[in-house]
Amino acid sequence: MLRRLRQRLGPRLDRLAKTVGNPTTQVYPSEYVGTVGRPIAELEAALSKGGFAWDPVSAYHYTPAGSSADGSWVYRSGPFGDRQLHVVLFAPDADRTDVYAHDEFNWLRHPVEHAREEDIRREQGSAEARRWLDARGIEYERDSRARRRLKHAIERVRARVGDRVGERRESTE
Template sequence: MGSPQDLPNAIRRSVKPPLHRLFDWAFGGYAMTSNTEEEYVGTVHLTEDEFEAILAEAGFRRNVISSLKVRVDGNVSDGSWAFRESPLADWQLHVILHNVDDTVEVYAHWEYSWITHPIKHYRAVACAPEKGVRMTRRLLREYESERYPDGIPFEIESFYWRTPWYLTVVDELSEDLTKWMSGIKRRISALRS
């Protein structure tokens, strides 16, 4: 989050949590949601800035309106991008980025465009993670440039090797326990730094 183009995401990270609390209180709505395991595309071995430049070149646009995505371990999304065939297309491919060390974990889903179908989009009608993952992986494999003639370097890491996989299992049992455990993990990580 050090480059100037990260300003929109920095604003999202500060504005969305209070909006989420207001929406939740007022009408049970949301401004923050979770990424699910079925949305995991892969881990890209590039910096966030490098990968975002590739997304922009491939026709994606920064998606500042989307809800802020939070993984079960508390990692907050570092970028939200959408691809539409045209500005008024019915559907969009939504790609979400999470910085993890020197890599970017990519999540995706196929959904109604918030521009042309705001209510269906908000209610996640016909949202298809599998299709979004398939499309994004194909984009990564087929992307060609002088620097990446064989596609973008990424790997599909096992659920058990990504940190912290166990929180997803715990979250199925208790959301409060997950929050407590992820808080401990963050404190331990801070002590190590």
């Protein structure tokens, strides 16, 4: 229930947050961990079992193609640990999950620094997330930046075509 509420209200809350500040909502290439050949629900179950917590207050993140995140998870040494590993999941299809990650200040302990996006460690976070996956035997592929750009371009084209088809259906109804 909380997830559905977050999905429904999240984009509105993010627009409101942008009027107050400028939260980063796009993932960066340096945050790319890899693509896991599992449905997102399976990966989320592994994250939960491995000590990660679902983060309902995270700003929605988007790929360069504009796809919105399907999951946001954090790992902390404790509730008020100094930093947190933030993992953002995208499900491009039913049996694959793209994983991005960064290391940042824990918003529970350092809300101002977190909101200002101080000292975000993108490469360190993605490397830490890879080590976490490796330690649990969760296999993943790492596409090159050029291949990811191509995939994002294809996603944009598919989205535009889908929007046009939807518009045509609405105009004929």
